[in-house]
Every structure is written in C-alpha cells, then in structure tokens.
Amino acid sequence: MLIGIDKMNFFTPNTYIDLVKLAEHRGIDPNKFTVGIGQSKMAVPTITQDTVSMGANAALPILDATDLGKIDLIVVGTETGIDESKSSAAFIHQLLNIHPFAKSVEVKQACYGATAGLMMAKDFITTHPGRKALVIASDISRYGLATSGEVTQGAGAVAMLISENPRILELEDVSVSMTESIFDFWRPNYTDTAIVNGKFSNEAYVNFFSTIWEEFSKRTSYSLADFNAFCFHLPYSKMGKKALLPALENESEDVQKRLMSHYDLSTTYTKNIGNIYTGSLYLSLMSLLDSDENSLKSGDLIGFFSYGSGAVGEIFSGRLVEDYDKHLLKEAHQDMLNNRYDLSIEEYETIFTKELPKTDGTHPLSEAKYDKSHFYLSSITDHQRHYNERQ
Numbered sequence: 001m002l003i004g005i006d007k008m009n010f011f012t013p014n015t016y017i018d019l020v021k022l023a024e025h026r027g028i029d030p031n032k033f034t035v036g037i038g039q040s041k042m043a044v045p046t047i048t049q050d051t052v053s054m055g056a057n058a059a060l061p062i063l064d065a066t067d068l069g070k071i072d073l074i075v076v077g078t079e080t081g082i083d084e085s086k087s088s089a090a091f092i093h094q095l096l097n098i099h100p101f102a103k104s105v106e107v108k109q110a111c112y113g114a115t116a117g118l119m120m121a122k123d124f125i126t127t128h129p130g131r132k133a134l135v136i137a138s139d140i141s142r143y144g145l146a147t148s149g150e151v152t153q154g155a156g157a158v159a160m161l162i163s164e165n166p167r168i169l170e171l172e173d174v175s176v177s178m179t180e181s182i183f184d185f186w187r188p189n190y191t192d193t194a195i196v197n198g199k200f201s202n203e204a205y206v207n208f209f210s211t212i213w214e215e216f217s218k219r220t221s222y223s224l225a226d227f228n229a230f231c232f233h234l235p236y237s238k239m240g241k242k243a244l245l246p247a248l249e250n251e252s253e254d255v256q257k258r259l260m261s262h263y264d265l266s267t268t269y270t271k272n273i274g275n276i277y278t279g280s281l282y283l284s285l286m287s288l289l290d291s292d293e294n295s296l297k298s299g300d301l302i303g304f305f306s307y308g309s310g311a312v313g314e315i316f317s318g319r320l321v322e323d324y325d326k327h328l329l330k331e332a333h334q335d336m337l338n339n340r341y342d343l344s345i346e347e348y349e350t351i352f353t354k355e356l357p358k359t360d361g362t363h364p365l366s367e368a369k370y371d372k373s374h375f376y377l378s379s380i381t382d383h384q385r386h387y388n389e390r391q
C-alpha cells in the first residue's frame, strides 16, 4: 500500500522582526545574521498565538468535510506545548470539528516530534486502510532577548494529512533512526526559554547526519546520486549545508549542483520565518516544492533528515507523486508571507516579554492590532484557554 503526504500547509504568525534591524540594534554586523547564519526575518508571535492556535491555523485550509469524517488519529509534535497534561491535539480536534471517534495525542522529542508523528501515522494507515491521520508540528522557538540564539528564534506550524494513495509524496519503507542522550539543547519545565550549547548542537547535528546516512545507505543501497533533493531540519538556513557538504565531497559535479541548488530552494521559508522547531523539516519540503520551477518531477526521490536535540535523528525518503504540484498551496503561502507586519524593535521586545495571566478569574486577551489569524487565543478563564475564530 502506498502511504504518504496527501495534503500539506504551514502557518506563521503575521508579525515579524527584520534581522538587519535587529543586528544593528544589538551592535552586531548584519552580515553575521544574513550571511553567516543565513536568516533574514524572524516570526514573532503575540500572546494570542500559541501551539494550539497555530496548529489549527495550519490545518484548517487543507481539510474538507470528507477529511473531517475520516481522520481517526491526530498527532501534534511539539516541544512548546501549552499544558503538561492535556494535549494540544485535543484542543485542535475541537477547533477543527473532527468527528468524535478519533484519538488525539501530543508527541515530544525536541525538533524530532513531528517525524515520530509522521511515522506513527504511516503505521496507523497501514493497519487502517481508507482512514486518515492528521500530523501537526507546532512550536514557538525562544532563546531570549540578546542571547546568541536570539537570531534563530521563530514561530509556526505545519499540518500534513496522511493517507493511502497520497497526492504529494509517497513515503518509502526503510528509515533509520538514532538516539543518544546528550545536552546540546534542552528546556527544563520551569523556564520558557531554551538552554543551548550552540557549538555542540551544531556538531551533534552533523555527526548524527553522517552516522545515520552511512547506515541508511548500507540498508537501502542508495547513494546521494539517487536523490533529486535532500531536505533538512533547519534551525537556521545554513545548518543543513554543514551536514550535506561533507557528504557530497566524493559525488560528481552534477550531483553536487543538483542537491545544492535544491537545498537553497528548501531554505527560503526558513530564512523568512526562523526556526519553527519540529515543523522545520516539513517547512523546508514546502519551500522546495513551492519554489521549484520544473526541475523536479513525479517519481523523483527526496531524502529527509530529521534531528531533535537531546537527541534523536532519522533519515527517511519519499517519492513525488504524479501531478503533486497541482496540490501545493504556493500562492496562499506567498500571500501569508507578503502580508505580515514589520515590527519595530520596541514592539518586538514588548511582545516578546508579555506574559499570559496566571491567576484565577477571567482574562480577556486582545492583540487585534497585530494578530489577524483565523484562530487565536481569546481569553483565559480559571486557567482554561479559550480560542476564537475570526469571522
């Protein structure tokens, strides 16, 4: 049975900070941000956007009435969930109006969570042919103001509908994962900003890729020459290149050119949004497919490297389906990115440091000047989050 991504979409809040402006304000050479790290803009969510609202906003445009009746599994991969007990999937199940006999769970392993969700969904469809699974990746990446990780923050969500006979990408069966308990990046429960050993996390990412790739190519007999493109988890746009370039050293000039030009296309959205943690790998797939002008075709093999600090990695592959390009939401993605509000430094720092109320009682929330999204967090009443739909 062929199983894979039938529909996909992403959402990012409509407020961002320009990174040249941020670099100048921090007294840093802007080239460090735009060339050295490779980032141009960074999504900055208001307090009315969280993992739930962003996930629901990403999923809404791809689901029709038939899907809502066939989705039996909702998995949200996130490392910035909003409750230690109740899953964001349960909230999203209600917001999207999915039939009651579905199961809803949240999965966590840093930026790897959505890949775990995707693999769970694939297995689920194998045993439940004809049914569908909704996999959502949703995160707000926060390192703190004026930290070295500040430039690699971001926010956004990806939604993928997984089914048999998918219309975008068929997943292949062999994948290789790897786990090693390390402290390259982590976030204890008592803090809302991540702790990161930046240099070590870069090294761990590159080592995971080369170790898993060696095993994956042994098990599949694939070499990099078999791939038309390779998508990477992108905490910032230059990260995947650090892993890919050494692996390409012994490949022909044609293969190097093909994989590097597709790599560049896969980074466009990340450059303009920032790190969306577990959705980042899938954002790079959408960036590649939306930006490509006829160099990719059905049957092409795409590789994927998922990495979640702490750390778990996985390499898997998929093939583009016939007419896959007719099922992309390119224009909607362009509109979303083109119609965002460019924050001043003062607005960015004010929005960043705002906190949600933590006391009893009813607390209405309003960020209507900035947040124009369909679903948004509208109030907290006695510690319960309530969401509204903009009409």
Ligand code: COA
Residues within 6 Å of the ligand: 029, 031, 032, 033, 035, 036, 037, 148, 149, 150, 151, 152, 196, 197, 198, 199, 201, 202, 205, 235, 236, 239, 309
């Ligand atoms: N012009 C052009 N490039 C410049 C520059 C300038 N003026 N100044 C620095 N650079 C380059 C550096 O040479 C370096 O390039 P390289 O990575 O190819 O060697 C890059 O910009 C970053 O500079 P560096 O001094 O290493 O930055 P940093 O110490 O501030 O840390 C990160 C950068 C990404 C490690 C940091 O932002 C971070 O910790 N981010 C979060 C963690 C993360 O994303 N980890 C990735 C694995 S998931």
